[in-house]
Amino acid sequence: MTESLVSIRDLSIAYRGRGGTAQALREVNLDLYRDETLGLIGESGSGKTTLALAILRMLPPAAHVPQGQILYHQDGRAVDVLSLDAERLRRYRGEQVAMVFQSALSSLNPVLRIWDQFLDTARAHGETDQAKIRARTRDLLSHLQLEPERVLSAFPHELSGGMRQRVMLALALLLRPRVVVLDEPTTALDILTQRTIIDLLRSLRQEFGFSMMFISHDLSLAAELADRVATMYAGRIVEIGRTDELFYEPRHPYTVGLLQAVPTIHGDHRTLQSIPGSPPDLQRLPPGCPFHPRCPYARPACAEAEPDLLRISDGHRSACFFWDEVRGPDVGKIA
Amino acid sequence: MNWTTLKRNPGGALGLAGFLAIVLLVIVGPLVVPLDTSTRLDQIYAAPSRAHPFGTDNQGRDVFSQIVHGGKDLLWVATLAAGISTSIAVALGSISAVAGGHVDNALMTVTDVVLTVPHFPLLAVLAGVLQFRSQTLLAIILGVLSWPALTRAVRAQVLSLKERDFVEAATALGLGRGHIIVREILPNMRSYVAISFVLAMTQAIYAQVGLVFLGLVPLSGQNWGVMIQYGWTRGAIFHKSSVYSILAPIMAIVLLKLSLVSMARIFDEIFNPRLQEG
Amino acid sequence: MRNYLTQRIARAVLTIFLVVSFTFFLIRLMPGNPIDLFVHEQVTTYGYTYEQALEQARGFFALDIDAPLSVQYAQYLGNLARGDLGQSILSPGTPVSSLIKKFLPWTLFSVGLALMISFVLGIGLGMLMAYRRESWIDHVLTVIATVTTAVPNYLIGILLLVLLGVQTNLINIASIRGSLSPGVRPGLTLTFLIDALYHAALPITTYVMATAGGWMLSMKSSTLGTLGEDYVGFARARGLPDSRIAVAYVGRNALLPLFTQLTIAIGFVVGGSALIEYIFNYQGIGLVLYESIVRRDYPVMQGVFLVITVSVVLANLLADLLYGRLDPRVDLTAEPV
Numbered sequence: 001m002t003e004s005l006v007s008i009r010d011l012s013i014a015y016r017g018r019g020g021t022a023q024a025l026r027e028v029n030l031d032l033y034r035d036e037t038l039g040l041i042g043e044s045g046s047g048k049t050t051l052a053l054a055i056l057r058m059l060p061p062a063a064h065v066p067q068g069q070i071l072y073h074q075d076g077r078a079v080d081v082l083s084l085d086a087e088r089l090r091r092y093r094g095e096q097v098a099m100v101f102q103s104a105l106s107s108l109n110p111v112l113r114i115w116d117q118f119l120d121t122a123r124a125h126g127e128t129d130q131a132k133i134r135a136r137t138r139d140l141l142s143h144l145q146l147e148p149e150r151v152l153s154a155f156p157h158e159l160s161g162g163m164r165q166r167v168m169l170a171l172a173l174l175l176r177p178r179v180v181v182l183d184e185p186t187t188a189l190d191i192l193t194q195r196t197i198i199d200l201l202r203s204l205r206q207e208f209g210f211s212m213m214f215i216s217h218d219l220s221l222a223a224e225l226a227d228r229v230a231t232m233y234a235g236r237i238v239e240i241g242r243t244d245e246l247f248y249e250p251r252h253p254y255t256v257g258l259l260q261a262v263p264t265i266h267g268d269h270r271t272l273q274s275i276p277g278s279p280p281d282l283q284r285l286p287p288g289c290p291f292h293p294r295c296p297y298a299r300p301a302c303a304e305a306e307p308d309l310l311r312i313s314d315g316h317r318s319a320c321f322f323w324d325e326v327r328g329p330d331v332g333k334i335a
Numbered sequence: 336m337n338w339t340t341l342k343r344n345p346g347g348a349l350g351l352a353g354f355l356a357i358v359l360l361v362i363v364g365p366l367v368v369p370l371d372t373s374t375r376l377d378q379i380y381a382a383p384s385r386a387h388p389f390g391t392d393n394q395g396r397d398v399f400s401q402i403v404h405g406g407k408d409l410l411w412v413a414t415l416a417a418g419i420s421t422s423i424a425v426a427l428g429s430i431s432a433v434a435g436g437h438v439d440n441a442l443m444t445v446t447d448v449v450l451t452v453p454h455f456p457l458l459a460v461l462a463g464v465l466q467f468r469s470q471t472l473l474a475i476i477l478g479v480l481s482w483p484a485l486t487r488a489v490r491a492q493v494l495s496l497k498e499r500d501f502v503e504a505a506t507a508l509g510l511g512r513g514h515i516i517v518r519e520i521l522p523n524m525r526s527y528v529a530i531s532f533v534l535a536m537t538q539a540i541y542a543q544v545g546l547v548f549l550g551l552v553p554l555s556g557q558n559w560g561v562m563i564q565y566g567w568t569r570g571a572i573f574h575k576s577s578v579y580s581i582l583a584p585i586m587a588i589v590l591l592k593l594s595l596v597s598m599a600r601i602f603d604e605i606f607n608p609r610l611q612e613g
Numbered sequence: 614m615r616n617y618l619t620q621r622i623a624r625a626v627l628t629i630f631l632v633v634s635f636t637f638f639l640i641r642l643m644p645g646n647p648i649d650l651f652v653h654e655q656v657t658t659y660g661y662t663y664e665q666a667l668e669q670a671r672g673f674f675a676l677d678i679d680a681p682l683s684v685q686y687a688q689y690l691g692n693l694a695r696g697d698l699g700q701s702i703l704s705p706g707t708p709v710s711s712l713i714k715k716f717l718p719w720t721l722f723s724v725g726l727a728l729m730i731s732f733v734l735g736i737g738l739g740m741l742m743a744y745r746r747e748s749w750i751d752h753v754l755t756v757i758a759t760v761t762t763a764v765p766n767y768l769i770g771i772l773l774l775v776l777l778g779v780q781t782n783l784i785n786i787a788s789i790r791g792s793l794s795p796g797v798r799p800g801l802t803l804t805f806l807i808d809a810l811y812h813a814a815l816p817i818t819t820y821v822m823a824t825a826g827g828w829m830l831s832m833k834s835s836t837l838g839t840l841g842e843d844y845v846g847f848a849r850a851r852g853l854p855d856s857r858i859a860v861a862y863v864g865r866n867a868l869l870p871l872f873t874q875l876t877i878a879i880g881f882v883v884g885g886s887a888l889i890e891y892i893f894n895y896q897g898i899g900l901v902l903y904e905s906i907v908r909r910d911y912p913v914m915q916g917v918f919l920v921i922t923v924s925v926v927l928a929n930l931l932a933d934l935l936y937g938r939l940d941p942r943v944d945l946t947a948e949p950v
Contacts, residue, residue: 056850094852101850106843111865111941120861124853155941171851448628451876451929452635452922453884456902460918463906464639484877541765545888548767549903563771572775582775585768593763 004073005179005211006032006055006097011068013050013059015282022282024050026235027068029309032179032213037205039226039243040215041258045279047235048215052181055213056099057081057089072096074178095125098172102184104164108156114167115152121174140170143207144200162193166200173208182214186221198224219262223247228315231255234280234290237309241316250328251318253295260329289320297322350597357591361406370404370557371397383579390579392565398583401562405584406591408558412474412543417535419478420485425528427482428489429520432497443487450483458542462551473552477539485531492527496520529602533595544588559584617937625930632922636915637689651702651911673912674699698919699912701905709916712901717920720886720897723813727820728882732875734821735828740864742829743836755833758826766823767888773819774892790815790894816893820882831874835867842866865939872936876929883925 013025025047032038040048053059055070070081074096084092093099101107109117115137122133138148144166156164172180185201186194202225205212214225222229222243229247230240231254239252250256257275277294280286286293292302301321309317320326373396383390389398431442457480467473497520521528546552547560548567566572566581651673655666692698698709742751761769791812799805839845840863848862886899894900898917905913937943 058846058850090852090854092852093850099847099850101843101847103843107847109844109848109862109866111869111939112861120848120853120857121851124851124857157942168847171847175851444624444627447624448631451628451880451926452632453880453925455884456887456899456918456921459887459902459906460639460914463909463914537763544765545767549888549891549907551906563768567771572771578775581771585771588768589760589764592765593760596759596763 002033002035004031004033006030007069007071007073007078008051008055009069009071011051011054011070012066013047013054013063013068014066015060015062016064017062017283020283023235023285024063024282025054025068028235028237030230030237030240032211034211035209036227037212037214037225039222039229040213040232041217041219041222041229042215042232043217043279045234045282046232048232049183050235051232052099052183052213052215055081055179055181056093056097057084058093058099091125094121094172094177095175096177097179097181098175098177099181100168100172100183100185103188104168105161105188107168108164110156112155113152114154114156114159117171118152118174121171125175137170137174140173141167143204144170145196146170162189162196165189165193165197169200169204173204173210176208176210178210180210180212182212184216184218185214186218187216201225219258231258234285235282236290236319238291238319239317240309241312245313245316248328249316251312251316251323251326252320253297253326254291255318256326256328257294297325346597347601350594350599351601353590353594354598357406357587357594358410360403361410364403365407368400368403371400389583390576392562392571392580398562398580401557402559402583402587405558405562406587408470409540409543409560409588409591412470412477413536413539415471415474416477416481416539417532419475420481420535421528421532423479423482424485424489424531425521425524428486429493431486432490432493439490443490446483446486449480450487454480454538455542455545458546459549459551462546467546467552473543473546474539477542481535481538485535488531489524489527492524493520496523526602530599533599533602537592537595540588540592559587563588617943618934621930621933621937625926628926629923632926633690633693633919634686636919636922637686672700673702673705693919698916701910701913703908703910703913709913712913713898713916713920716896716901717898717924719813719895720883720890720899721924722809723816723895723897724820724882724886726813727817728824728879730817731821731824731878732828735825736832736864736868736871738825739829739832740836740859740867742833743840743867744859746837751833754829758829760826761822762824762826762830764823766819766882766885767892769822770815770819770889770892773815773822777815791896793896812895816889816895819889819893820885823885824878824882827874827878828871831871832867835870836863839863839867869936869940872932872939875932879928879932880925883921883928886921 008028008030011025011028012023015022015024028047028051030051040051042048050059050063054065057070059065065082068082071078072081072092073079079092081089081092108114112120115134118137119130119133127133137152141148141151146163146166151159151163151167156167159167182201186197189197198221201212204210212225214221216222219229226243228241229243230237231246231252232238233254239246239250239255246255247259250259254275257273260273261275275294280290280293286303288301288303289295289298289306292298295302297320299322307319307321309319310321310323311317312323318326389402392398392401427442427446431439458476461476465476467476543552544560544563547558548564550564550568562584563581566577566584571577571581652663652666652670655661655669656663661669696710698713701707701709701712738754742754745751764772793799793805793808793812845858845862848858853862886897887903888899889895890897890899891903898921902914902917902921904910905917
């Protein structure tokens, strides 16, 4: 039984907005285990970004947490992230859990040299030996296939987009966090850079042994990187399981819909189908299962109650009453 | 413009109300309140009272009536000057942005140079050399010298609008450049131009009153600037009781400026229909 | 950096040249041309012959009045190169340049100090307002800023005099006006410094009150925008302390857009010196300009106007160069829009 690093229990998060309260997360339960890569897949508005931000407690001021817990497990103790005081929270971020944002273009301070940004990070966590910091930084940058001397003395605007992405990864890994959260790591990149980043992420995880959670709307990324995948819809996890389970035997209509929208190189040519309808209004969710207005398997029962994550097998769960009828498309062989 | 816009922007609404009140006072007031020209030597620099809400000046004349009559000139000059400078700026800014290349470079260099010359000393020197005999002439000079600041901003706005889809569509449809400027771009800058007009008015007020205060413009007629000048040169500020005759016009000018500035903020909401959703 | 630098310097030089020419032609070509008026006056009022009047004019303006305009222009430029700005009509024998040398430092002192104080105050308070958005301090400061920017700076000066000196007697007006107390000699002494500051206090306060509000509001909005930037979020995600983020991540970036305002502010404050110095009887170059206009001392007026403008151009250049140092994105290819 591998140990859980982050446990999310019954977490609900809501945003106060002009039209009312939007329920971004609704009683989410999730564990991130040691030495695994978990992919959170969903459309925008599904709650995946909110979940990722919540783990670092970096929610915007308009958000509030009506219920739930986020527990971080360290040395046998469980730390309640939501009630950490300011100083401990500051240390927690970066040292234990790190986050890499989507856009590297604007994630680096334009007026500071790259070296200063590394120095800031190290100093913030009590490391003052500059030689040591320098050595570790150069080591990291080399791992990421960057020339340390050239990069460290440069300003962000002097580097290419791909280089900045890798600098951001290095900054996140500087303090050897045990968990790294990535928000859309490949979305803003061109195909070649995507490839590089994906390979880098794999090798970095091997080398440094952290657990990775990435959020994306791109299911094919999950196929490449993730050990487990969770699909999210309307603030809930609707299906979770091993990557091969989800791809070959999806048991939730939403997952099926996502799979049908992804073209594959292998396998027979299929007509792509997008999921009909549009994402739900988080301030006014439909009764029962939030997906039922767009679901090809929908039945009257679906409008009456919302299904929990029902157990299909060890580790594979689906939030659909009729999961055993759900069939996925032929996705060919995944990498 | 409707009630929700006004409610959401209380400052702006107040400004608009204040401005309208001042305009009313200044234009209609003189028809209702007669200008007190009688000299009452026994009531020099009287403190405010029921008969004289703002006290009296150095000749016993009612300050309140002077205030009522003293805003017209100021508003007229400010409006005319703002109109001239805004028109020049919009024209030059748009032309420069749309023409591009050498024309743009030349115009912008001239603009920058004129912009760098400190505004008030230039006006003071011109006032000394040219002797502005009429308010209208003053307004024209003010307007002609104020365009640079706005021109650069207009140009930047037009440049950014130029790249937008609707302009591309218009160009694709074969509509001429003039048409594009006048019918496509300018209407989208309405709020911007309105705000700039109002701010140009405040600049003109500053310059006007400053010139009058220094005595560089012939002191004709009755206006708030003149009142301040009289008060100053006759030492009205140096005595507790006489100070009202100079405070009143100062407050009037400040209120006018405040309401103009507040109004500018609400124009964005009024003229930008996209912002007017529930 | 090189290209940016040379471009800015070239622009400054061009501006100075154009202003110089403008001043020359203004004096010579305007209707009611002061030089011709002067000559006319000398002939009719004082009974000089035309040649004698011309001779006088030559002395005051350092120009050959009857030579063709282009020749005069060349002479004018030549004179400037030698620092010869003519002589004061009303104090014959006093070169304009010596008047400038005497009074300009006082203005530079008060205006420079005021701009620095105003900038620092405005930026600090502006950031505070952004960080404490919607709090009572934000509301109070916003109101203060809005009101003070709506009052013309010279009216602020008058109000200061009224409130502090007349209505309340906090300050002895008679002694604080002027730029030096009688009997105090300029020099590197503490007495001089303190006295100079005492007299510059009201003008400086006036400048600061008139401009700080603008800085506050601009910095607040710039800071609010910067707070939403990704690099601030990423910095927080790495556990950087709030103090470091405020200074190096938010502050330094929020400052940059304000520099365009700095050039406008410099021109505005220097331009207003004529009015402020008049009110406080502060013996600076602004007051000299005012007096030269009123007394029709044209060579002085011309020279002082030139110097004021050149000061503004140079100050703007300094501000531009400072910006170039602060923003590393300014580089060789910089061609400002």
